[in-house]
Amino acid sequence: xxxxxxxxxxxxxxxxxxxxxxxxxxxxxxxxxxxxxxxxxxxxxxxxxxxxxxxxxxxxxxxxxxxxxxxxxxxxxxxxxxxxxxxxxxxxxxxxxxxxxxxxxxxxxxxxxxxxxxxxxxxxxxxxxxxxxxxxxxxxxxxxxxxxxxxxxxxxxxxxxxxxxxxxxxxxxxxxxxxxxxxxxxxxxxxxxxxxxxxxxxxxxxxxxxxxxxxxxxxxxxxxxxxxxxxxxxxxxxxxxxxxxxxxxxxxxxxxxxxxxxxxxxxxxxxxxxxxxxxxxxxxxxxxxxxxxxxxxxxxxxxxx
Amino acid sequence: xxxxxxxxxxxxxxxxxxxxxxxxxxxxxxxxxxxxxxxxxxxxxxxxxxxxxxxxxxxxxxxxxxxxxxxxxxxxxxxxxxxxxxxxxxxxxxxxxxxxxxxxxxxxxxxxxxxxxxxxxxxxxxxxxxxxxxxxxxxxxxxxxxxxxxxxxxxxxxxxxxxxxxxxxxxxxxxxxxxxxxxxxxxxxxxxxxxxxxxxxxxxxxxxxxxxxxxxx
Numbered sequence: 001x002x003x004x005x006x007x008x009x010x011x012x013x014x015x016x017x018x019x020x021x022x023x024x025x026x027x028x029x030x031x032x033x034x035x036x037x038x039x040x041x042x043x044x045x046x047x048x049x050x051x052x053x054x055x056x057x058x059x060x061x062x063x064x065x066x067x068x069x070x071x072x073x074x075x076x077x078x079x080x081x082x083x084x085x086x087x088x089x090x091x092x093x094x095x096x097x098x099x100x101x102x103x104x105x106x107x108x109x110x111x112x113x114x115x116x117x118x119x120x121x122x123x124x125x126x127x128x129x130x131x132x133x134x135x136x137x138x139x140x141x142x143x144x145x146x147x148x149x150x151x152x153x154x155x156x157x158x159x160x161x162x163x164x165x166x167x168x169x170x171x172x173x174x175x176x177x178x179x180x181x182x183x184x185x186x187x188x189x190x191x192x193x194x195x196x197x198x199x200x201x202x203x204x205x206x207x208x209x210x211x212x213x214x215x216x217x218x219x220x221x222x223x224x225x226x227x228x229x230x231x232x233x234x235x236x237x238x239x240x241x242x243x244x245x246x247x248x249x250x251x252x253x254x255x256x257x258x259x260x261x262x263x264x265x266x267x268x269x270x271x272x273x274x275x276x277x278x279x280x281x282x283x284x285x286x287x288x289x290x291x292x293x294x295x296x297x298x299x300x301x302x303x304x305x
Numbered sequence: 306x307x308x309x310x311x312x313x314x315x316x317x318x319x320x321x322x323x324x325x326x327x328x329x330x331x332x333x334x335x336x337x338x339x340x341x342x343x344x345x346x347x348x349x350x351x352x353x354x355x356x357x358x359x360x361x362x363x364x365x366x367x368x369x370x371x372x373x374x375x376x377x378x379x380x381x382x383x384x385x386x387x388x389x390x391x392x393x394x395x396x397x398x399x400x401x402x403x404x405x406x407x408x409x410x411x412x413x414x415x416x417x418x419x420x421x422x423x424x425x426x427x428x429x430x431x432x433x434x435x436x437x438x439x440x441x442x443x444x445x446x447x448x449x450x451x452x453x454x455x456x457x458x459x460x461x462x463x464x465x466x467x468x469x470x471x472x473x474x475x476x477x478x479x480x481x482x483x484x485x486x487x488x489x490x491x492x493x494x495x496x497x498x499x500x501x502x503x504x505x506x507x508x509x510x511x512x513x514x515x516x517x518x519x520x521x522x
Contacts, residue, residue, distance in 0.1 A: 027359060030363060030438060031442055131502070143502075183325055185322055186324045186328075232365050232439065234368070236369070258439035266325030267325075
C-alpha cells in the first residue's frame with residue numbers, strides 16, 4: 001500500500017512566513033509556551049480531509065505569498081484557506097480539490113487573492129520533528145521547527161491509503177463585511193457603557209503589523225477606560241486586549257500566555273478562523289453574543305476527534 | 306445583551322469569571338494562595354485521563370483555566386480545594402549559582418538606599434517562590450522580596466540581555482532563559498538553564514518551586 005522508501009518533497013520557493021503547522025501544543029501555558037498551530041483551523045482541517053489525512057497531520061501554512069515544491073514521489077496534495085492560483089507543471093490546476101502528483105511534478109501556489117493564509121496538505125502529512133506533541137512553528141517563543149526555506153526537504157508520513165472523505169472544499173473566507181462575534185469580559189467592567197458601545201459600533205481597520213501573535217486593529221475612535229492597574233493575567237486565543245492607546249489587539253495562536261492590559265471581550269471560537277484571513281487595510285466589526293460553542297473546542301483544543 | 310462580566314461564582318477570596326468559550330479566570334485575592342490552587346487544579350488536570358482541563362495558567366493575582374467542562378463542574382472542582390492542605394509534591398529547593406557582576410547593581414543599590422554588597426547579601430538571603438511562568442518559555446516570576454525592595458524597570462529597555470541574566474523588576478526576580486530584549490535591572494549572570502528542551506518538563510523552575518541564589522566568583 002505504501003512505498004518502503006521514505007516519501008518527500010523538496011521546496012523550491014518559500015517566503016518569510018511559510019511554516020509547518022498542525023493543531024498546536026496544548027497544556028504548556030503554565031510554562032510560558034503558547035498553543036501555536038494553524039491559524040485557520042477550519043481550512044487546515046479541510047486540507048487534511050481532502051487528502052485523506054488524520055486531522056492532526058502537519059501541513060504547510062503560507063502568509064500572503066505562496067510556496068513551490070518538487071514531488072519526490074507520488075503524492076496527493078490539496079490547497080485550502082486563502083484563495084490562490086495553483087499551477088501543476090506550469091499549467092493552471094485547481095484550488096480546494098485533491099491533486100495527484102507523480103515524482104518530479106512541480107506544484108506552485110501563487111500569492112493569496114482573497115484571504116491571507118493558505119494551507120497545503122500532503123497525504124501522509126509532513127513528518128517533522130515533534131516538539132511537545134506538535135510540529136508547529138511558534139514564532140513568538142521559538143519553539144518548533146524553523147520557518148521553511150528553499151531547498152528544505154520535507155519527509156512525509158506513511159499514507160493510510162484511505163480515500164479522501166471529501167473531494168471539494170468550498171471557500172469559506174470572512175466575506176465582504178466581516179463580523180466577529182465576541183463574548184464580553186472578563187474585564188469589560190473597565191469600560192463604561194459608552195465605551196462598550198464605541199467598541200461594538202465602529203469599523204476597525206486591520207493594521208499591517210498584524211501577525212501570528214495578534215491582529216492589531218485601528219479605529220478612528222480609540223477606546224478609553226479607567227480602573228486600577230491590572231496585574232498580568234493569563235490570556236486566551238481570541239482575547240481582545242485594549243492597551244493604553246485604545247486600539248484593540250486580538251490575540252491569535254502564537255500569543256504570549258500572559259498580558260497586562262484589560263481584555264474587553266473574546267472572539268467566539270467559531271469566528272477565530274476569520275481572524276486568520278483578514279487582510280491589512282480591510283475592516284471588521286464586532287457583535288456581542290452570549291452563546292457558547294463549547295463542543296467545538298473539544299475538537300480543536302484536546303485533539304480528540 | 307450582557308454588557309457586564311459579573312462573576313459566575315465568588316467567595317471572600319476567589320471569584321470566577323467566564324473568559325471566551327472555554328476559559329475561566331479565577332481572581333485570587335491573596336497571591337500567596339496561587340501556588341496551592343494552581344497545584345490543586347493541575348493535579349485535577351493530570352489525574353483525569355479525559356483531559357477536560359486543557360491548561361491551567363497562574364499569573365500575579367489570578368489563575369486561568371482552559372476547559373471544556375461547563376461552569377458548574379469547574380466550580381465544583383474549585384470548591385473541593387482546601388487551601389490549608391499542602392498540594393502536590395513538597396516544594397523543591399533549586400540552587401542558582403550566580404556571578405554578581407550585573408550592570409545594574411549600583412542602580413538597585415541606589416533604589417534600595419544600601420551599598421552594592423548589601424544588594425547581593427539581601428538577594429542571597431531571600432528564599433524565592435516561583436509564582437508563575439510567562440513572557441518567554443521557562444521565564445519564572447520569583448517572589449519573596451519584601452515589597453519595599455521593589456525596583457523600577459529600566460527607563461529604556463536593553464535591546465539584548467544574554468541568556469542567564471538574573472534581574473529584578475517590581476518585587477519580582479527572574480532569570481532570562483534566552484537572549485531577549487528586556488527592561489529588568491540585571492544583578493548578575495548564571496549558568497543555570499531555566500528552559501531545557503531535552504528535559505520533561507522543559508521548564509526547570511515550576512510554579513510552587515523554591516529558589517535560592519548563591520554567590521560564585
